[in-house]
Amino acid sequence: MTTLIDHKRLSMPLGEAIFTQRSIRRFRPDPIPMEDLRLVIESAVRAPNGGNRQIARFLVVTDRDRIQKFGALYREAWWAKRKDEKGWTKPEDIPPDEKTYRSASVLAEEMKDVPCVVLAYGMPPGWANSVIPAVQNMMLAARALGIGSIPTTLHPSVMDRVHALFGIPKDAVFHFCIPLGYPRGTFGPNVRRPTSETTFLDRWDGPVPWR
Numbered sequence: 287m288t289t290l291i292d293h294k295r296l297s298m299p300l301g302e303a304i305f306t307q308r309s310i311r312r313f314r315p316d317p318i319p320m321e322d323l324r325l326v327i328e329s330a331v332r333a334p335n336g337g338n339r340q341i342a343r344f345l346v347v348t349d350r351d352r353i354q355k356f357g358a359l360y361r362e363a364w365w366a367k368r369k370d371e372k373g374w375t376k377p378e379d380i381p382p383d384e385k386t387y388r389s390a391s392v393l394a395e396e397m398k399d400v401p402c403v404v405l406a407y408g409m410p411p412g413w414a415n416s417v418i419p420a421v422q423n424m425m426l427a428a429r430a431l432g433i434g435s436i437p438t439t440l441h442p443s444v445m446d447r448v449h450a451l452f453g454i455p456k457d458a459v460f461h462f463c464i465p466l467g468y469p470r471g472t473f474g475p476n477v478r479r480p481t482s483e484t485t486f487l488d489r490w491d492g493p494v495p496w497r
């Protein structure tokens with residue numbers, strides 16, 4: 287594989303990538319070329335990070351057998367979180383209007399079939415704020431290549447088994463599990479509160495001059 291990083295392949299306008307990067311939770315099984323996986327990781331590591339200490343580590347998983355095993359742990363973790371948060375233990379417990387949870391529960395079933403999973407870690411001290419910018423860079427680069435993604439988390443009850451499955455050192459600090467794949471469905475705009483409600487000018491509660 288060439289060592290040249292062909293970042294010009296990320297030619298989608300930045301605005302288009304940012305404004306169409308909604309959550310993708312349903313993936314086609316088609317594999318992602320390794321050169322594209324490399325490009326998204328090369329994009330990730332360009333992100334700012336504390337003192338340029340570069341504590342972020344990425345475990346890129348494409349092996350089907352490991353993804354199958356990881357998928358079972360992800361599903362268990364997803365339901366463990368729902369039990370902790372909501373007391374839900376089965377799909378029928380999710381209220382019909384909880385669309386995000388319903389869609390997330392489908393991902394919990396389908397994680398075992400995704401073409402690629404990236405686990406994002408930080409080496410000690412493991413700062414989240416030195417890993418998360420890299421994850422966002424990675425997801426935007428993926429978007430520019432037509433690859434969907436979503437940041438997801440796990441649950442303490444499965445972490446020892448996740449570490450054992452992949453030989454992850456005990457002191458590595460987990461931040462995100464990001465499935466990657468070509469979407470079933472489409473990219474598109476997401477829904478957010480107006481920035482005039484979430485953004486202040488010059489002082490807390492200072493109104494911004496737009497609506």
Ligand SMILES: Cc1cc2nc3c(=O)[nH]c(=O)nc-3n(C[C@H](O)[C@H](O)[C@H](O)COP(=O)(O)O)c2cc1C
Pocket residue numbers: 307308309310311386389390391393436437438439476477
């Ligand atoms: C810290 C964090 C944890 C998340 N955990 C999950 C998760 O476990 N499962 C899931 O399907 N989505 C997860 N998400 C994705 C969010 O549900 C998603 O970003 C949010 O609903 C906005 O989606 P949208 O950009 O499509 O509007 C997580 C996102 C973040 C930032």
